[in-house]
Amino acid sequence: MKFNNFSVFSDYLDELGLFHMDLSLDRMIEFVDKWGAKGDFPIIHVVGTNGKGSTSTYLTYISIESQLKVGTFTSPHFISPRERITIDGNMLSEDEWCRIANMVMSIAPDVGLTYFELLTCMALVAFKEHGVDLAVMEAGLGGRYDATNTMDPDLTVFTPIGLDHEKILGGTIELIAADKADAMKDGGIAITSIQTDAAMNILEARADQLGVNLHHADKLPQIASLSPSLSGLHQKQNAHLAVCAWRLFCNSRGVEFNEAYVRAGVKKAFIAGRLQTVQADRTYILDGAHNIHAFEALETELQRAEIVPDAIIFSCMKDKNIEPVKDILFKLTQGPIIACGIPENERACPQDELAQRLGSRVLAARSLDEALSLLPSGDGPILVCGSLYLLAAFYTKYPHFLK
Helix, strand or coil: CCCCCCCHHHHHHHHHCCCCCCCCHHHHHHHHHHHHCCCCCCCEEECCCCCHHHHHHHHHHHHHHHCEEEEEEEECCCCCHHHHEEEEECCCCCCHHHHHHHHHHHHHCCCCCCHHHEEEEEEHHHHHHCCCCCEEEEEECCCCCCCHHHCCCCCCECCCCCCCCCCHHCCCCHHHHHHHHCCCCCCCCCEECCCCCCHHHHHHHHHHHCEEEEEEECCCCCCCCCCCCCCCHHHHHHHHHHHHHHHHHHHHHHCCHHHHHHHHHHHHHCCCCCCCCEECCCEECCCCCHHHHHHHHHHHHHHCCCCCCCCCCCEECCCHHHHHHHHHHHCCCCCCEEEEECCCCCCCCCCHHHHHHHCCCCCECCHHHHHCCCCCCCCCCEEEEHHHHHHHHHHHHHHHHHC
16 A cells, blocks of 8 residues: 555655646556546536636536536645545545545556646546546646546536646647647537637637537526526626536436526535635635636626725736736736745745736735735735635635635
């Protein structure tokens, strides 16, 4: 047994490196071949740039309300990697994580799985072990070489595609959309949210090449009185996409599509860090916005609610192009913007470099605690945004806001 306890397993994950990538599917294909359980449960594969986590969460809660046992694989996590794999919305115990990890290592001991690949394999094994009726699997940053792209999904769901991870996926919408479009399988079924013309053209062309039946969520009927618990117009769009995807899944599998279950699932769905307002020593608005599409949605919602933050705590990764979001960032507040470092994250942009890139009216803070100490006095809200890893630092300090 390689992992005797969760601490040993966590150390092993740290050695693999959270951000280590090797863009190929060879290791995953080898694992899946040796595992031999491909096709044992249906899969909905969620791919895109923005809204993947929210859409996956809506699908999970709709499934639970519909009395299906559902396994969900998402990323990244905030505090513990155990957040990434759930059964009916619940994390597995630390002991079970070790058991599942040991099973993966015994199935393919010499494959050399990366961090994300190992967790993807663990999700597949856990879902088989628990006998799920459905697996909802959120892709990582891509599509073509994403570890989640080794299975044959019943349905591929495309959330909005935008500019992100340009150094890995390509510097244009067309290149990024082409990478994600390769998640579609020959003769499969797919559904897309509203896309830019550039992204939609790529998706439709790839669907035609593969003989995929590509549905458009904005052209499908709405369900009346759909009330997502998550805030924002974009969340209504994510919920509608999930509902349309659920209808397609039900049609393909002979599952009853029950509108009451769908409404209840959408209403109960919760995911942290999506325009989430919390009350600690003062009011904080937590949002994982980290690209122009997400920042435009954030700006729209703050303006609609007539919220002007007293200050903004902002962080991003070193390779992030922040030029597209700078103007929005400075429009959102009249107060200071605090460029915040994330000391435990090797990819985070150092605070001094980030402050210089942002320009005037910016303070630099080495850590979240230091950023909080620099906040202006007052009782107005504080916006924390720019990186899910910055939010992870906030949830580490205030873990009860994760639920």
